[in-house]
Amino acid sequence: MERINSANELEALRKSILSSRDTNKPCITICSGSACHASGSKEVASRIEEEIANQGLSGTVDVRKTGCHGFCEKGPIIVIHPEKICYFQIKPEDVSEIVTETIIGKKIIERLLYTDPATNEKIVYESEIPFYKNQERLVFGSNGSIDPKNLDDYLAIGGYSALAKALFQMTPGQVVEEVKKSNLRGRGGGGFPAGSKWEGSRNAPGDIKYVIVNADEGDPGAYMDRSLLEGNPHSVLEGLTIGAYAVGSHEGYIYVRQEYPLAVENVTTAIKQAQEYGLLGKNILGSGFDFTVKVHMGAGAFVCGESTALMTALEGRAGEPRPKYIRSNVKGLWNRPSVLNNVETWSNVPLIINNGADWFTKLGTESSKGTKIFSVVGKINNTGLVEVPMGMTLRDIIYKIGGGIPGGKKFKAVQTGGPSGGCLPEELLDLQVGFDELTKAGSMMGSGGMIVLDEDTCMVDVARYFLEFLTDESCGKCVPCREGIRQMLQTLTKITQGKGKEGDIELLEELAETAREAALCALGKSAPNPFLSTLKYFRNEYEAHIKEKRCPALSCKELIAFYIDPKKCQACTTCARKCPSNAIIGGKNLIHMVDQEKCTKCGTCFEVCPPRFSAVKKISGEPVPDPIPEEARIIVRGGKKNE
Amino acid sequence: MDNRVDQITDKHECQCGHSDNIEGLSDRVDQIIDKHNCEASSLIQVLLEIQSENHWLPKEALDQVAERLQVPLTRIQQIATFYKAFSLVPKGRHGIHVCMGTACHVRGAQRVLDTVENLTKIKPGETDLDLKFSLETVNCLGCCALGPVVEIDGKTHGKMAPAEMADVLKNYE
Numbered sequence: 001m002e003r004i005n006s007a008n009e010l011e012a013l014r015k016s017i018l019s020s021r022d023t024n025k026p027c028i029t030i031c032s033g034s035a036c037h038a039s040g041s042k043e044v045a046s047r048i049e050e051e052i053a054n055q056g057l058s059g060t061v062d063v064r065k066t067g068c069h070g071f072c073e074k075g076p077i078i079v080i081h082p083e084k085i086c087y088f089q090i091k092p093e094d095v096s097e098i099v100t101e102t103i104i105g106k107k108i109i110e111r112l113l114y115t116d117p118a119t120n121e122k123i124v125y126e127s128e129i130p131f132y133k134n135q136e137r138l139v140f141g142s143n144g145s146i147d148p149k150n151l152d153d154y155l156a157i158g159g160y161s162a163l164a165k166a167l168f169q170m171t172p173g174q175v176v177e178e179v180k181k182s183n184l185r186g187r188g189g190g191g192f193p194a195g196s197k198w199e200g201s202r203n204a205p206g207d208i209k210y211v212i213v214n215a216d217e218g219d220p221g222a223y224m225d226r227s228l229l230e231g232n233p234h235s236v237l238e239g240l241t242i243g244a245y246a247v248g249s250h251e252g253y254i255y256v257r258q259e260y261p262l263a264v265e266n267v268t269t270a271i272k273q274a275q276e277y278g279l280l281g282k283n284i285l286g287s288g289f290d291f292t293v294k295v296h297m298g299a300g301a302f303v304c305g306e307s308t309a310l311m312t313a314l315e316g317r318a319g320e321p322r323p324k325y326i327r328s329n330v331k332g333l334w335n336r337p338s339v340l341n342n343v344e345t346w347s348n349v350p351l352i353i354n355n356g357a358d359w360f361t362k363l364g365t366e367s368s369k370g371t372k373i374f375s376v377v378g379k380i381n382n383t384g385l386v387e388v389p390m391g392m393t394l395r396d397i398i399y400k401i402g403g404g405i406p407g408g409k410k411f412k413a414v415q416t417g418g419p420s421g422g423c424l425p426e427e428l429l430d431l432q433v434g435f436d437e438l439t440k441a442g443s444m445m446g447s448g449g450m451i452v453l454d455e456d457t458c459m460v461d462v463a464r465y466f467l468e469f470l471t472d473e474s475c476g477k478c479v480p481c482r483e484g485i486r487q488m489l490q491t492l493t494k495i496t497q498g499k500g501k502e503g504d505i506e507l508l509e510e511l512a513e514t515a516r517e518a519a520l521c522a523l524g525k526s527a528p529n530p531f532l533s534t535l536k537y538f539r540n541e542y543e544a545h546i547k548e549k550r551c552p553a554l555s556c557k558e559l560i561a562f563y564i565d566p567k568k569c570q571a572c573t574t575c576a577r578k579c580p581s582n583a584i585i586g587g588k589n590l591i592h593m594v595d596q597e598k599c600t601k602c603g604t605c606f607e608v609c610p611p612r613f614s615a616v617k618k619i620s621g622e623p624v625p626d627p628i629p630e631e632a633r634i635i636v637r638g639g640k641k642n643e
Numbered sequence: 644m645d646n647r648v649d650q651i652t653d654k655h656e657c658q659c660g661h662s663d664n665i666e667g668l669s670d671r672v673d674q675i676i677d678k679h680n681c682e683a684s685s686l687i688q689v690l691l692e693i694q695s696e697n698h699w700l701p702k703e704a705l706d707q708v709a710e711r712l713q714v715p716l717t718r719i720q721q722i723a724t725f726y727k728a729f730s731l732v733p734k735g736r737h738g739i740h741v742c743m744g745t746a747c748h749v750r751g752a753q754r755v756l757d758t759v760e761n762l763t764k765i766k767p768g769e770t771d772l773d774l775k776f777s778l779e780t781v782n783c784l785g786c787c788a789l790g791p792v793v794e795i796d797g798k799t800h801g802k803m804a805p806a807e808m809a810d811v812l813k814n815y816e
Binding site for chain 2: 033034035037038039072073075217218219220221222223226227258259260296297298299300301302313314315316317318319375377378379383384415418449451453457462465466469475557578579580581600601602603604607608
């Protein structure tokens with residue numbers, strides 16, 4: 001490929017790519033994100049390619065391996081273009097039929113379609129599926145239609161036109177002003193206005209400045225940045241290059257976890273291609289602007305998501321944060337002005353430059369503009385990545401898009417903002433999502449993790465879980481974080497073990513207040529949030545653990561027991577066969593019992609007991625009933641049962 | 644460092660032709676360092692590549708990195724112990740990664756981890772004495788819809804239940 005030397009040449013190339021593509025030619029797009037890979041999409045893709053060759057269709061049908069389509073619960077997903085027929089949970093053995101029936105015969109295969117659980121109707125097209133139709137997929141939408149390893153795909157959807165516009169029609173100052181006017185706030189957690197950050201760097205003294213992509217993510221349960229970088233790396237690169245032009249930087253870094261190998265691979269390929277096309281490197285598009293990007297793999301530490309720690313890690317040192325007497329945008333990487341934004345923030349930039357700040361600000365709430373990608377996971381029917389306009393209510397996200405709670409269970413809370421966030425109860429379901437709205441309610445936006453919890457989830461254990469995570473991930477540099485969070489974890493752990501005592505809640509509150517005030521970085525300052533929000537909305541659960549030694553959600557291992565109701569047990573032996581610790585006593589015609597000494601409380605017996613018997617009970621705060629006598633345990637088949 | 648780790652290291656050094664491996668590794672370490680232009684700022688990248696190829700960081704390799712990059716060994720050890728990606732002891736033939744992300748946690752990841760610990764007799768961060776399994780926990784594998792998720796040697800096992808874990812582990816020699 002020859003490099004592109006002007007905006008006109010870029011447009012000419014785009015037209016040539018589009019004219020060479022027949023929009024009526026069948027094309028099968030297959031989700032090849034990490035989640036679908038785990039569900040077997042690689043095997044499906046190979047089988048599709050084989051089948052097309054075997055059926056003599058090579059050259060007449062395109063196959064495109066795309067990034068994550070978002071609806072991970074239903075993966076592997078394929079969409080057949082141009083009709084956009086959507087098939088879910090495809091197995092390699094379905095492929096032959098798909099090619100024969102749908103590609104050649106133009107017939108729909110009903111069993112592979114989405115079934116709306118509300119109406120039981122089959123839905124053929126992606127745009128009509130509730131999960132998709134209630135979203136506003138501006139940043140994430142292209143993920144499902146382009147091959148991340150093919151720059152032409154990105155150019156075909158208008159890629160790099162925003163960069164050309166910025167370089168040839170706008171001054172760097174105008175770019176900064178446009179981003180400021182859009183009120184784009186950082187999507188990584190802090191919510192700091194991106195334009196102001198850029199302006200600070202632009203005005204800072206020094207000729208050498210840096211722009212950095214924070215692709216460390218690391219929030220447990222959040223994977224939108226990873227999916228965006230995997231599926232549409234050029235959108236991130238384009239945003240980064242525009243940012244570099246705006247602040248006067250000629251060197252950029254993508255700090256990405258080595259735990260995200262597909263993201264590393266795809267963004268590395270994207271950089272190479274962009275250099276070949278003249279969209280990165282020297283004299284970009286013939287504008288005279290030079291900009292290079294390097295990929296720097298992170299070794300997996302949550303604290304490295306913090307800006308100063310990330311920059312320290314980029315310098316090749318242990319990623320510990322430092323006090324921000326001087327902000328990183330003035331004195332950051334190697335003490336030079338450095339703009340750090342996360343993946344999703346950078347991906348918003350081309351949209352703002354192309355469509356204008358006024359277009360962007362029409363979406364969202366008063367203080368939170370645009371859209372946000374959420375990772376909607378946990379106890380929810382439609383698990384996946386969801387992009388919605390800021391201001392949509394939690395209820396709409398969880399029920400209209402997420403499809404509600406599985407198994408007829410009751411919604412209990414939604415945890416937003418990752419380990420720095422908090423849990424919001426049912427009475428706040430009509431809260432509009434936005435940076436300030438969530439903070440006021442005691443949680444936060446964070447990077448967009450949204451974990452739905454049902455009635456079986458213990459809120460004390462959720463707080464303990466996050467404190468455990470943060471204790472493990474704390475860099476240990478400051479005492480309030482290193483020691484304070486550890487003490488909080490120990491107290492919470494004791495409570496979940498039934499060893500809590502009067503005064504523990506007050507002690508936790510005091511420790512939380514100290515960490516909030518005195519910790520060095522955001523990790524420590526926000527660490528108490530999961531505890532404080534669960535205490536605020538679910539104090540009764542803390543009190544039940546401490547005063548009654550009872551876990552109301554029947555979740556905490558040390559406070560529950562499994563017991564087989566002798567009146568219901570039919571000695572089917574299912575639980576005995578599945579129990580991994582051989583803790584079930586009983587035989588084919590003998591009512592079963594749980595050996596409480598051997599039981600590891602894994603819950604397998606409870607889960608596998610056939611619903612028609614429902615003989616296994618979970619109990620908490622009450623003694624396990626005494627075993628019935630041996631002679632009463634014998635079941636006489638053929639009508640008569642023990643009485 | 645617990646006793647188990649000491650035993651593993653000793654066993655590895657005396658039974659696995661350790662010194663031969665180190666000689667081969669030495670050339671490769673040089674190549675990795677050269678690829679990064681011998682820049683001290685590439686220290687973490689260099690260690691990641693050695694870890695990726697060798698599965699752990701032997702003391703000899705760290706000495707070599709320190710000498711060539713002109714970085715104090717104490718700093719390298721600080722980094723090698725700070726980040727979870729690095730291991731200063733040999734790893735087992737099979738790497739078990741149990742996802743402990745929030746989505747997996749609320750769907751029972753702890754019960755799965757407890758079962759793996761019971762079956763392998765090792766805790767997260769440890770390797771068994773036969774160098775068969777190394778157990779790690781990870782924060783999110785990006786497969787939340789399949790939770791609880793366990794990844795063994797790069798193969799993902801989704802929607803795992805404690806009862807299924809024993810069957811899965813039987814397949815690894």
